[in-house]
């Protein structure tokens with residue numbers, strides 16, 4: 001069967017990555033977490049320059065020294081920066097705080113979008129992010145755009161982090177989500193926006209399982225139509 005590209009875009013903490021991983025498993029496709037790539041560059045910058053003041057010139061000239069790759073193991077997908085596993089580090093608060101400021105830099109986006117397009121060139125890919133259906137793969141066969149209220153998203157992220165022993169308060173998680181939404185939506189280069197032909201799902205009142213059912217039936221229909 002011919003393989004397709006599925007783009008899952010949307011706001012922070014709407015369940016994009018859990019849904020994308022599950023879909024990739026069902027279809028035996030590759031899952032790519034593009035947020036992890038922006039997080040990896042942010043982590044690199046904060047490590048290298050040890051400052052929250054982003055010097056664009058410095059960052060752009062160091063892009064050539066950044067190599068990101070993914071590996072799958074029994075515990076899931078791991079993100080590597082210059083061959084070092086940084087999967088845990090890129091979820092830390094200092095990365096959360098700065099990632100959207102780094103992701104709005106045009107040169108950073110061009111650098112990563114090229115790599116994302118190479119990763120998806122043979123199709124059979126589920127990619128989640130903010131600009132997959134609009135910029136990375138505007139011809140993707142299936143596009144989803146997930147939304148939910150900031151409060152519900154913050155609550156989900158807060159509970160997720162509690163399980164990992166995080167001491168971050170709900171208010172602080174909510175503030176970070178609101179800040180990232182604002183920067184992601186208002187940036188000049190490929191802002192977070194729904195592709196015209198994307199299927200928008202408001203997940204505020206839905207469980208992850210219910211959202212998955214909606215996505216699965218839409219993708220199955222697309223795949224059936226291609227066969228017949």
Ligand code: CDP
Pocket residue numbers: 011012013014017034035036038039099100101103104128129130131132180184
């Ligand atoms: O998992 P969560 O929704 O918190 O965020 P993420 O997918 O890990 O993305 C982190 C940040 O990377 C976002 O807030 C965006 O600023 C940026 N990002 C982006 O600009 N474009 C993408 N395709 C993916 C992420």
